[in-house]
Amino acid sequence: MYRAGIDLGGTNIKAGIVDEDQKILAEGSVPTMVKRPYQEIIKDMADLVKDLLGKIGAEERELSSVGVGSPGTVDAESGMVRYSNNFGWENIPLAEELGTYFTCPIHISNDANCAALGEVKAGAAKETKNAILLTLGTGVGGGVIIDGKVFEGAHAGGAELGHTSLIFGGEPCTCGRKGCVEAYVSATGLIRQARRAAEQKKDSLMNELCGGDLSAMNGKIPFDAAEQKDEAAMAVVDDYITYLGEAIANYVNIFRPDVVLLSGGVCNQKEKLTGPLTAYIKTVCFAGEKAFIPEVRCAILGNSAGIIGAANL
Amino acid sequence: MYRAGIDLGGTNIKAGIVDEDQKILAEGSVPTMVKRPYQEIIKDMADLVKDLLGKIGAEERELSSVGVGSPGTVDAESGMVRYSNNFGWENIPLAEELGTYFTCPIHISNDANCAALGEVKAGAAKETKNAILLTLGTGVGGGVIIDGKVFEGAHAGGAELGHTSLIFGGEPCTCGRKGCVEAYVSATGLIRQARRAAEQKKDSLMNELCGGDLSAMNGKIPFDAAEQKDEAAMAVVDDYITYLGEAIANYVNIFRPDVVLLSGGVCNQKEKLTGPLTAYIKTVCFAGEKAFIPEVRCAILGNSAGIIGAANL
Known part of the structure; x- marks a missing residue:
């Protein structure tokens, strides 16, 4: 039997057919065009899955489930997307509508949850059953896997790890609150901090690496400049690791997972990011080394994580 | 059949025999004397339970389980207390040792988890299956109940809600970290903030209510003085509610429970505490009123919560 996994994004709908060994046998994508009904x-989404089934010569009755990872506040139990800002969605019956095209069960969850589940089933946390994933992109998504299953919280809107406060009264967050983890450890947050530092220190190498145009700042530049011992950049990177370390320590004190996973462009820094983070959380987690301290790792499946995770819902 | 619940405290061992309707049929306590082997x-603990069984005329074979709520970092799966600072315990085989006195299964968990479970089974969250409890005492304990069961985390040392950061780089916490929730919303934290405010504002009513001796400050005085419109006290109470509200919003964004419970002396303030808190979290929780926002309530079972919870492990 096969399972279909769909990763619903703001730009593209990606889907794949996954076998029992968690291999993607066929995958494809179509533009989302979010403003449509x-x-x-x-x-x-349904057409794409059927197309992919055709490509591997499988029939619909060989499909045991279709799973969807959706952005926004997802109610897995009722199959509704309660709210998605990017999509302009409110109370959309995603599972029910998709179910009109299939006879097998439809499952939905938040996209970060699906990515976390994918990494636990087939990726960087494959040997474990308990992991946390932070997606460090424009925003910060959180996925929590407990005993091999997605932890949803009792009501829709749980596991929003990026929307826990890090700095009381700090930077405004996209969610309307101040000082959320997302405002500091997202790519957006890192870039904002790097821009400010480069603006204050005109002789910082970060200005040169931007070609003198701070609007060209990205999340790689402060790491590159820090590597060259640029002081302003080293301070930005240090702060970033401290912010992320404090946030991860909070999640560890709550969930005590086997492993903490990170994904997003900043993971290109690999050991330069995960090494200091694993060391940092050892110094701040509750009960110190008297309790279990998980390793911080980078996710490895990229876009496939969402597809494999959705197929495993 | 009966179940025994034991609440292991720093001063007393309390125990009770609980029936299938969650009623305590007999209860008693003996001094802990923590410095003993x-x-x-x-x-x-075993003698106390057997004594209580005798009091209700029951025999040991009518006991289906014995549960213990212990302070510290408790490994429910192995039955070990990994670490308890107050007791000077490290890797104590509590369940195994207690098991030598009984033929029925022994279960252990953290004391705050037991209090939370007790309130869900028979107290302030009786109609729900998903609740969070914060015990606001000398420290801050956290208990999380999901689907009627204690949420332990994957490894011992989870659900330490009091040891998540509230104010980055803030007050030193007993756990060695800075700015933890515990450092601000424990009774100790509230008293520290009230003392500082009274010291700065010599004309604050709080000084008078202390009899001019700030070492006599307690958690009730700032609320009493705020009621009399004392400005310094009103600011302390406002800050306290904001701190607690921010912390609760973090837990809601992670767990989305049906209800959030508070226990400890500060709960004598009842609606003066829970009213503003429920209102505050509505303004800061992720997705605002588009997602479920739980009510904040005071726990109602007092000491019985730990006994009933332990009996339900």
Whole structure:
């Protein structure tokens, strides 16, 4: 039997057919075009899955489930997307609508949850059953896997790890609150801090690496400049690791997972990021080394994590 | 059948025999005397339970389980207390040792987890299956109940809600970290903030209510003085509610429970505490009123919560 996994993104709908060994046998994508009526988007999701089934010569009755990772506040139990800011969605019956195209069960969850599940089933946390994933992109998504299953919280809107406060009264967050983890450890947050530092220190190498145009700042530049011992950049990187370390320590004190995973462009820094983070949380987690301290690792599946995770819902 | 619940405290061992309707049929306590060898403490726990069984005329074979709520970092799976600072315990085989006195299964968990479970089974969250409890005492304990069961985390040392950071780089916490929730919303934290405010504002009513001796400050005085419109006290109470509200919003964004419970002396303030808190979290929780926002309530079972919870492990 096969399972289909769909990763619903703001730009593209990606889908794959996954076998029992967690291998993606066929995958493809179509543009999301978020401004369309949701029914059209969901029809394209169904067509894409059927297309992929055709490509591997499988029939629909060989499909045991279809899973979808959706952005926003997802109610897994009722199959509804309660709210998605990017999509302009409110109370969209995603599972029900998609179910009109299939006879097998449909499962939905938040996209970060799916990525976390994918990494636990087939990726960087494959040997474990308990992991936390932080997706460090424009925002910060959180996925929590407990005993091999997605932890949803009792009501929709749980596991929003990026929307816990890090700095009381700090930077405004996209969620309306101040000082959330997302405002500091997202790529957006890192870039903002690097821009400010470069602006204050005109002789910082970061200015040169931007070609003198701070709007060209990205998350790689402060790490590159820090490597060259640029002081302003080293301070930005140090702060970033401290912020992320404090946030991870909070999640460890709550969930005590086997492993903490990170994904997003900043993971290109690999050991330069995960090494100091693993060391940092050892110094701040509750009960210190008297309790279990997980390793911090980078996710390895990239886009496939969401597809494999959705297929495993 | 009956179940025994034991609440192991720094001063007293409290125990009760609980029936299937969650009623305590007999209860009693003996001094803990924490400095003794752990074997003696555990023998007293067993003797107390057998004594209580005798009082209700029941026999040991009518006991289906014995549960213990212990302070510290508890490994429920192995039945070990990994670490308890107050007791000077490290890797104590509590369940195994207690098991030498009984033929029925022994279960152990952290004391705050037991209090949370007790309130869900028979107290302030009786109609729900998903609740968070914060015990606001000398420290801050956290208990998380999901689907009617204690959430332990994957390894011992999870659900330490009091040891998540609230103010980055803030007050030193007992755990060695800075700015933890515990350092601000424990009774100790509230008293520290009230003392500082009274010291700065010599004309604050709080000084008078202390009899001019700031070492006599307690958690009730700032609330009493705020009621009389004392400005310094009103600021202390406002800050306290904001700190607690921010912490609760973090837990809601992670767990989305049906209800959030508070216990400890500060709960004597009842609606003056829970009213503003429920209102505050509505303004800061992720997705605002588009997602479920739980009510903040005071726990109602007092000391019985730990006994009933332990009996339900």
